Amino acid sequence: MNLNEFVINDIKPLVNTDKIGDLQMLFNQLTYSHIPIQTAEGLYLGCMSETDVYCFEKQDIIADQIHAIEGFFVRDTTNWLDVLEAFAQNSTNIMPILNSNNAYLGYYELNDVIGLFNETPFFAEAGGILVIEKGLVDYSFSEISQIVESNNGKLLGAFISKTEMDMVQITLKIGNTGLNDIMQTFRRYSYNVISGHEEDSYLKSLKDRSEYLNKYLNI
Numbered sequence: 001m002n003l004n005e006f007v008i009n010d011i012k013p014l015v016n017t018d019k020i021g022d023l024q025m026l027f028n029q030l031t032y033s034h035i036p037i038q039t040a041e042g043l044y045l046g047c048m049s050e051t052d053v054y055c056f057e058k059q060d061i062i063a064d065q066i067h068a069i070e071g072f073f074v075r076d077t078t079n080w081l082d083v084l085e086a087f088a089q090n091s092t093n094i095m096p097i098l099n100s101n102n103a104y105l106g107y108y109e110l111n112d113v114i115g116l117f118n119e120t121p122f123f124a125e126a127g128g129i130l131v132i133e134k135g136l137v138d139y140s141f142s143e144i145s146q147i148v149e150s151n152n153g154k155l156l157g158a159f160i161s162k163t164e165m166d167m168v169q170i171t172l173k174i175g176n177t178g179l180n181d182i183m184q185t186f187r188r189y190s191y192n193v194i195s196g197h198e199e200d201s202y203l204k205s206l207k208d209r210s211e212y213l214n215k216y217l218n219i
Contacts (some may be wrong), residue, residue, distance in 0.1 A: 006112040007105060007106040009106040009107075011032075014035060015037075016040075016066070017061060017062070019058065019059060020057065033049060033091070033093050034050070035048055037062060038104060042103070043102070045066070046071035047072065049068075049092075055068075072089075072090040074095055074097055074098075076098070076099050093111075094110070127176075130172045131161065131172070131193075133168065136168045137166070144170065144172070150185070151185055153182055154174065155173075157172070
């Protein structure tokens with residue numbers, strides 16, 4: 001996916017010789033979590049967060065608070081998925097872009113990049129969401145694909161959504177079929193089915209039998 005059309009240049013980076021009050025005023029006008037900072041010569045230094053800026057006095061010079069500048073950025077050649085990861089790692093909604101010569105080109109907005117993600121088949125195509133769990137050393141994406149496709153399903157996407165101790169959770173987007181047969185096959189392969197966003201007749205059957213047993217024992 002080409003991100004060039006999402007480069008924004010409507011905010012110029014502040015210069016490190018500007019005052020903290022200039023940053024505070026800019027944050028009052030915007031909804032961004034960070035503002036880019038550069039030198040008078042145009043060298044990108046990093047970003048200052050809104051949270052940090054309000055900890056300083058208005059008359060302070062930005063350069064005197066250089067310890068609060070966060071040096072994150074992406075290149076103009078960075079893949080959109082890596083850009084999204086950079087947003088998450090730095091807890092920001094604005095991502096400065098530098099070229100190979102470290103020249104500042106502009107920035108991405110988080111909502112624009114998320115919008116690209118929403119256009120992928122994982123979100124755009126019709127299908128069911130299935131979350132499965134297995135041991136970290138036991139799961140296999142090739143096995144997962146085989147289980148889905150052997151039940152006439154179409155795997156639209158898969159990613160590791162959680163790791164804890166020696167267990168891993170994998171979120172799947174599956175098209176072309178109901179999930180029930182796929183879920184039962186995963187269970188036969190010792191996967192724990194965390195959730196399936198379609199009726200799981202296996203669990204429904206267990207629940208019905210449990211309720212019947214409870215009624216029988218209470219007679």
